[in-house]
Amino acid sequence: MNKSFTFEKILMDIDEFTALAADKSDYNYIGALTVVALCNYRTDPALCYSMLDALKNPAEPTSTYEKQFLKDRLSGKDYKPFSYFAGSSPENGYTPSAPYSITLSTNPYSFSGDERVTLHLHSSGADSDRQIKLRQKKSTGEWFLLEQFLLSDIRIPAAQDPWA
Numbered sequence: 001m002n003k004s005f006t007f008e009k010i011l012m013d014i015d016e017f018t019a020l021a022a023d024k025s026d027y028n029y030i031g032a033l034t035v036v037a038l039c040n041y042r043t044d045p046a047l048c049y050s051m052l053d054a055l056k057n058p059a060e061p062t063s064t065y066e067k068q069f070l071k072d073r074l075s076g077k078d079y080k081p082f083s084y085f086a087g088s089s090p091e092n093g094y095t096p097s098a099p100y101s102i103t104l105s106t107n108p109y110s111f112s113g114d115e116r117v118t119l120h121l122h123s124s125g126a127d128s129d130r131q132i133k134l135r136q137k138k139s140t141g142e143w144f145l146l147e148q149f150l151l152s153d154i155r156i157p158a159a160q161d162p163w164a
Contacts, residue, residue, distance in 0.1 A: 004103040005032040010039045010085070014050050021054040024142035028104045030055055031119040031132045034148055035102055038081035041074050055145040057137070073151035080151055083123040090125055090164075093157040105129075116146070125154030 005028070012020075017040075021033055037051035048070065053061045074080060082088050085096035086103070104119045111117055115136035120129040133146040158164040 002103050002105045003028040004101055005029060007032075007036060007100045007102075008098060010036050010082075010100050011043060012036070012040065012051075014047060014054075017051045018054050021051075024140075024144065027117045027134045027136070027143040028106075028119065030134055030143045030145060031104045031121070032102050034132055034145055035081050035084045035121070035150065038070075038074075038148070038150065041070060041081070042078040045071070052145065057135075057144045070151070077153070077156075079157060080123075080125075080154060083125045083154055084121050084130075084150065088124045090155045090161070091158045093159055094125065104132075117143075121150065123150075123154050125156075126152070 017033070017037070020036075021030075024030060033055055034052070037048055037055065040051055041048040045067075049062045049067055052066075056062065079094040082094040082096060084102055086101040087096040088094040102121070104121055106117065106119060110119065115138060117134050117136075119132045119134070121132065122129050130152065131149045133148075134143045135146050136143050155161075
């Protein structure tokens with residue numbers, strides 16, 4: 001099943017983002033906000049970490065390992081998270097236009113019995129979908145980001161490709 005979300009902007013301050021992230025009732029929405037948070041790495045890595053913390057279980061904030069992983073995967077390639085929005089492509093340098101639309105999907109294997117869900121997202125620079133894993137807190141019904149697998153390499157922007 002597919003579910004789409006549209007954002008008027010994807011580069012935000014922490015107050016705007018926290019207000020959006022306050023509603024944790026829809027796992028798809030938390031998945032979409034994960035991509036928004038990663039897009040903010042380009043302008044402010046510390047802001048990106050704070051945004052990810054707003055999506056994670058407060059008892060498990062973004063670790064030093066995760067921060068280093070983001071630095072390794074996005075250094076010189078901060079276009080990757082933008083590739084999940086409609087209208088992005090290698091030809092336009094993964095620059096989608098506003099409003100920003102993103103689609104997430106699930107399949108029969110996305111759900112496990114222990115309140116976990118795996119979402120699938122399409123990158124315009126990759127041939128296969130990427131995943132985000134979330135977990136539901138039993139006592140509140142809220143969904144929280146567990147891990148994301150969105151930052152594997154994709155095709156480089158055409159402007160950077162000597163073979164384009």
